[in-house]
Amino acid sequence: xxxxxxxxxxxxxxxxxxxxxxxxxxxxxxxxxxxxxxxxxxxxxxxxxxxxxxxxxxxxxxxxxxxxxxxxxxxxxxxxxxxxxxxxxxxxxxxxxxxxxxxxxxxxxxxxxxxxxxxxxxxxxxxxxxxxxxxxxxxxxxxxxxxxxxxxxxxxxxxxxxxxxxxxxxxxxxxxxxxxxxxxxxxxxxxxxxxxxxxxxxxxxxxxxxxxxxxxxxxxxxxxxxxxxxxxxxxxxxxxxxxxxxxxxxxxxxxxxxxxxxxxxxxxxxxxxxxxxxxxxxxxxxxxxxx
Numbered sequence: 001x002x003x004x005x006x007x008x009x010x011x012x013x014x015x016x017x018x019x020x021x022x023x024x025x026x027x028x029x030x031x032x033x034x035x036x037x038x039x040x041x042x043x044x045x046x047x048x049x050x051x052x053x054x055x056x057x058x059x060x061x062x063x064x065x066x067x068x069x070x071x072x073x074x075x076x077x078x079x080x081x082x083x084x085x086x087x088x089x090x091x092x093x094x095x096x097x098x099x100x101x102x103x104x105x106x107x108x109x110x111x112x113x114x115x116x117x118x119x120x121x122x123x124x125x126x127x128x129x130x131x132x133x134x135x136x137x138x139x140x141x142x143x144x145x146x147x148x149x150x151x152x153x154x155x156x157x158x159x160x161x162x163x164x165x166x167x168x169x170x171x172x173x174x175x176x177x178x179x180x181x182x183x184x185x186x187x188x189x190x191x192x193x194x195x196x197x198x199x200x201x202x203x204x205x206x207x208x209x210x211x212x213x214x215x216x217x218x219x220x221x222x223x224x225x226x227x228x229x230x231x232x233x234x235x236x237x238x239x240x241x242x243x244x245x246x247x248x249x250x251x252x253x254x255x256x257x258x259x260x261x262x263x264x265x266x267x268x269x270x271x272x273x274x275x276x277x278x279x280x281x282x283x284x285x286x287x288x289x290x291x
Contacts, residue, residue, distance in 0.1 A: 004134055006256045007249060012140035014248020015147030016209070019202040020225030021232070021240035022154060023195030029235035030171045030191045033091070036098040037078060038199060039222020040105035045071045045200035046120070046213045047113055053121050060123045060204075067200040075196025076189050083192075084185065109215035120211035123204075143205045150198065151241050158237065167191060171235070224251075224264075227271050233284025242282060 020042065027035045045067045052063035082101050086094050128137040158164040169177045170187045178184055199218075206221060207213060224247060232243025250270055254263040274282065 002256075005136075006252050008134075008136050008140060010249030010252035011245055012137075012143045012209070012248070013252060014228075014245035015143045016202050016205050016221070016244075017225045017228045017247050018147050018241045018244025019150055019198050019205070020221060021229040021244045022150070022237060023198045024226050024229040025232075025235055025237060025240040026191050026195050028229070029237075030167055031083070031188045033083065033094045034098060034226070035078075035083075035192070035195070036095070036222070036226075037082075037101035037105060038195065039218035039220075039225070040102050040109075041071050041074060041078075041196050041199040042203040042206070042218035042221060043109060043213075043215060044074060044105065045203035046207050046217055047109065048200075049204050049207065050118055050120055050213045053123065063123075064201065064204050067204060068197045071196040071200035071203075072193045075192040075199075078196075079189055079192040084188075106215050106219075113215070115215055118213040120207040120213050122208075122211070124208050139205075139208055143209070146201065146205065147241075147244075150201065151237075154194075154237060163187075163190065224267065227268065230281055231271050231274060233281030236281070236283045239281055239283035246282075 020038070023038055024035065027033060027038070048070045049063045049067040052058045052066050053060070056063075058066065078101055082097050083094065086097060124139045124142060126137070128135050129141070130136075158168060166177070166182045167187050167190065169180070169182055170184050174184050177187075202221075202225075203218070207217075225244065228243035228247040229240045230243070231247060232239030232241070234240075247267060251263050251267050254266040258266060278284075
């Protein structure tokens with residue numbers, strides 16, 4: 001029963017990583033850039049939800065919707081102001097800009113909300129479902145369910161809608177997409193909006209499990225979610241989903257059976273091992289470039 005309990009808890013943690021990783025992989029798949037400020041959008045979403053619940057007295061759902069709205073707008077603003085002028089710039093310039101945006105958001109949070117840690121209010125019942133000695137908390141069930149629902153909606157959006165097909169075309173060839181009348185800049189903005197909205201959802205689930213809000217909240221989850229995206233195959237939506245779940249399971253098992261202090265090191269060691277065997281990630285595709 002302990003094994004099953006650890007497995008389910010790992011899937012719960014991995015579901016949060018998967019939701020964040022979906023934002024990373026969508027931006028990379030379409031804009032071909034790594035948005036390292038994505039973790040700090042999670043932090044902003046957590047602060048918005050915290051003040052909406054604590055100060056405004058909003059119930060959970062309206063607070064989550066407000067957080068999604070703020071993060072969506074923030075994602076579009078970041079893309080327009082910081083990344084759009086660098087469309088033709090080198091990858092290194094974009095990477096440095098992303099790191100700069102990350103530090104800007106962290107320091108802005110310290111100025112606006114101070115660097116002290118705030119306790120996120122309890123928004124989900126502590127109970128759960130018990131069966132044969134196995135207890136699964138409501139939070140874990142909700143987190144896994146939300147992750148699966150997000151994944152299904154995202155796959156349907158990408159494959160079944162006109163905007164989703166346009167986004168896929170942009171990921172294949174931006175020049176050809178422009179010639180076919182697709183507004184590439186708009187597609188990239190929509191991608192940032194969706195990724196930032198997912199970050200807001202993940203922030204609430206993360207804070208419900210670990211009820212602390214502080215300016216560097218999104219740093220480590222962001223790095224681990226990026227690791228999950230690379231693990232599953234950066235640019236692949238199913239890969240980000242699978243990578244996030246596996247990363248959460250590996251982390252929980254490492255804490256339970258090996259060492260809580262070494263769990264992060266074990267996670268990254270597994271990533272290195274996978275990339276040595278399969279450099280494109282578990283579901284990534286090898287891309288051939290003509291010279």
